[in-house]
Amino acid sequence: MCTYYQKKAGRPSAKDHKNQALEGFTLPKLLWVKEHEPHIDQQIDMFLLPKDYVRFRLTGAVHIDYSDAAGTLLLNIGEQTWSEEICQAFDISPHICPPLVTSEAEVGTLLPHIARDVGMKEGAKVFAGGADNACGAIGAGILSSDRTLCSIGTSGVILSYEEDHERELQGNLHLFHHAKKNAFYTMGVTLSAGYSLNWAKHLLAPEESFQSLLEGAAHVAPGAKGLLFTPYLVGERTPHADSIIRGSLIGLDSRHERAHVVRAVLEGITFSLNESIALFRQAGKT
DSSP states (O other), rough: OHHHHHHHHHHHHHHHHHHHHTTTTTHHHHHHHHHHHHHHHTTOOOOOOOOHHHHHHSOOOOOHHHHGGGGGGGGEEETTTEEEHHHHHHTGGGGGSOOOOTTTTTTEEEEEEHHHEEEEEEEEEEEEOOOOOHHHHHHHTOOOOOOOOEESSSSSEEEEESSSSSSOOOOOOOOOOOSTTOOEEEEEEESSSSSHHHHHHHHHHHOHHHHHHHHHHHOOOOOGGGGGEEETTTTBOOOOOBSSOOOESSSSSTTTOHHHHHHHHHHHHHHHHHHHHHHHHTTTTO
């Protein structure tokens, strides 16, 4: 679906949404449903992302905030509207795109029966909220152009604040709306960051703690005796946007022990995240 999108949409549409088409975004999923489950496609009244569906059940109101809308590939980021060009190119009805709001917007109040069920005051206000990394950036204080964060969970993220949407990224990094009003952020992603370490623990030491697993690696010299790990266990986002690419341990030999493998995994994650930092610098971030 992503290859089909790139061929059909081309670069003009990418200038609208500022991002390369990837499998995790909403539009490729809608196109898959259109091709493989047309009976479902014909029944679509509106799409909602998970938090927006929860909020709909809480309030009865339907919205999506700009930070999540930016990750659908359907938003014209500069104009802050749904892209008519993209919708027309892929025969997507604009009517299935929910109304747009800012992250701090008050979008409704708890429905009476919800308030009763959860023991909250009837009429409690509900606000739009934002995408995970956009809200995480606010929590980490990434609120000015001199601030950048590294966040590692299942995936790993290098995220930097942007005053506007004009930075030219050549499709190598993401650019999305921030949860802060009238602000943006650029982002590189390692899909299997913490997940790679969890994989190594499950493989090598399923009954031990992470602390025990890492103790030996701390005593291994940088380079892990020539053992290299590429953390592409479930594909990759940055800088290799490829859902098929897979990970590897390179240079494994009889000298290597468990601690070397763990050290190589940690180094592979670190150097993968550093590739995003290098792309930021190439794009003019300091």
